[in-house]
Amino acid sequence: MNMLHLAETGAVATRRRAMVDYVMNRGNVEIDELVTRFATSRMTIHRDLQALSAQGLLRRVHGGVTALPNGIAESSMLYRRRRAMREKKAMAAMAASMIVPGDVIALDDSTTACCMVDHLATMGGVTVVTNSLGIASTLAGMPSISLMALGGRYHPIFDAFFGLMCEQAIGALRVNTLFMSVSAVHGVNAYHQEQEIVKAKHALMRSADRRVLMADSTKFGSNALNRLADLSEFDVVITDDGLDPAIRDSLLDHGVTLQMACLCASNAVTPE
Structure with a gap:
């Protein structure tokens, strides 16, 4: 923080x-x-x-x-920490179930990734790479986790590090799985409001053998300034079961591997 x-x-x-x-x-x-x-x-x-x-x-x-402007305010950590927390916790539980001891994972600066931290506390032998100061600060107190914090220029609005140094540090690493989020999903494309964050997320995507995107149902059908990636570039897209059925069917028709976290219980998950 x-x-x-x-x-x-x-x-x-x-x-x-x-x-x-x-x-x-x-x-x-x-x-x-x-x-x-x-x-x-x-x-x-x-x-x-x-x-x-x-x-x-x-x-x-x-x-x-x-x-x-809404796009700037909604990118801030203070705003993101408050929205759709029930959905984020459900998605985080599903994402955490994909991790096994010995994994090397990357977590981006998203508040959804931040929700995964509590699940990591019970896992041993996991290495976590992150550019999020908040995530790094929390994991630093967990002796069972091997932490690699990415440096760069610190942005207090996002409580994370970005820039050339951060991207170069990411480029020197290889992780098993990346867990990340975005500002918006429109059609089959993921978007983010901030260009510098897009660059860091691209670097994280290049470093990962498996890419998992987490986006709650309210982000689908919305817009942000910068295109990040096609959803087909992710091995799995996790959302919640509040997703519009028409959007769900369209994503499946486009070959997107979709998994939907059940909101009826915080730890219940339903593969699609």
């Missing part, structure tokens, strides 16, 4: 999450309105906005604050 997250108490984090939602719903808000809405001082509001602006969630303007 980045230093802003570490510094936040539970009450502060809760207020700031509510503030992001409030501003995103309205587009732009004046400071005085936030003071009244959150029953706190102007100084506290200014501190909150400074932190949220540094995380790339909001943009400060004279006398107030505005929401960033």
